[in-house]
Amino acid sequence: MSARVKLTLSYAGFLMLGGVVLLALVWIYLLRFLPNGGMDRPGMWPNRGLVLRTFVSAAGPMLLFLLVIGLLGGWVLADRMLAPLSRITEATRLAAKGSLSHRINLEGNQDEFRELADAFDTMLTRLEAHVAEQRRFAANASHELRTPLAISQTLLEVARNDPTQDHAELVDRLHVVNARAIDLTEALLVLSRADQGSFSREPVDLSLLAEEATETLLPLAEGRGVTLETAGEFAPALGSPTLLLQLTTNLVHNAIVHNLPAGGTVLVTTGAGQDTVELTVENTGAELSQRFVSTLTEPFRRGTERIRHDQAGVGLGLTIVRTITGVHDGTLTIFPRSAGGLRIVVTLPRG
Incomplete structure (x- = not known):
């Protein structure tokens, strides 16, 4: 069953339970305080048996009325109570599909649903900023790694097209470029390990x-x-x-x-x-x-x-x-x- 049906049945059940308890108390009151003897005449107590039969015959429709009111009222109240949760669920679905720009912006009093929605909006804001930062970082890292590789390729092509070039100078340049690429790779590895936070203190x-x-x-x-x-x-x-x-x-x-x-x-x-x-x-x-x-x-x-x-x-x-x-x-x-x-x-x- 959905949460809405469960809330509806719970509300109707509690209302029915309250009605049964109330009728039981009235029944006990009648049994205890209504005289057993009495005649159905003006100024006298009515006959207890007649009153009890009348009460029993009226109790059934009363409980049925409470059940209908409980189901209808519970359905409406559950719909109103779960409306903020539906908005939060929809925002979660959008975030799961990659749309991080959506915000719930829940209005109303500062209740539990409002706190949950505000916390979710804050999380989306941070997540969106983090994803954007990671994308920029990936683009920059790709560019920085591409630069020494492109330089190395250029140096090798020049050396291949010009066999008379001093190979010692070429090796020195390639060594510098390669060392820079290694330094960048090691820095990226350090950053990755630190970002994971998996270390002993x-x-x-x-x-x-x-x-x-x-x-x-x-x-x-x-x-x-x-x-x-x-x-x-x-x-x-x-x-x-x-x-x-x-x-x-x-x-x-x-x-x-x-x-x-x-x-x-x-x-x-x-x-x-x-x-x-x-x-x-x-x-x-x-x-x-x-x-x-x-x-x-x-x-x-x-x-x-x-x-x-x-x-x-x-x-x-x-x-x-x-x-x-x-x-x-x-x-x-x-x-x-x-x-x-x-x-x-x-x-x-x-x-």
Whole structure:
């Protein structure tokens, strides 16, 4: 049976049960308080037997009337009660077919159906945004992967058409292009693993991760004339040491690469509060607007407006940072510094 039929029968059943109970109480009252003797004369109690027979003969039509009213009223009330659910069901069917732009927009009081409809609309909005972001990401990833392959094909065609070309130079170029393709593939794999959130959580000290990342990237900083400094205190978190080290390394790497041409600085600090811990990475650099900074976590967005150089990365550094922060129930905040450069703060729950 449908929910509407069940509600109708339930309403009619309860109404009938109430009627039977009421008639039973009246019957008990008559048996207890109506005198047994009495004559059917003016000013005297009527004969109890006559009253009981009359009551019994009238009880049947009364119950039949209650049944009809219960069925009709229950059908109408069930239709009104289930109307919002029908709209939610239709929206679900449309979403299952791929139409995520439809919204229920249920009117009326803030009851359980309204809360369910609003929650479903919110879910559709987030899902639509997520699907759109995934499509953009897939398109960008395809473009980024196609670029090194197209360059490799061009180099090979030039070498085939010109046998006198220096093959050592060709091999060097192919090596650079292939290394970039490998870096991009590895970044996509890291992003995919982080997005799945399937990892074991362990106690992690962000200050130790900051020291490890800065030590690893110190040669890069020295080669670019960037002063790398670390400071802070014990910052216990709970998460994946591998992913959080990747997060820290990406932040420090970006801070070194996107810096002043010479004489730049990078400051990496950690701190701990009562409920949260923070990892902060600041660097010098060009002055950036808040509007531009808000786009830096988008996939394949580079801080130098997609200018490529040896250490430019593949455009997924901050995207990976944002994803890793999210799966660790943290927040990522990026501020442009008034003197130029960025201040990036990762806040995680304290472990």
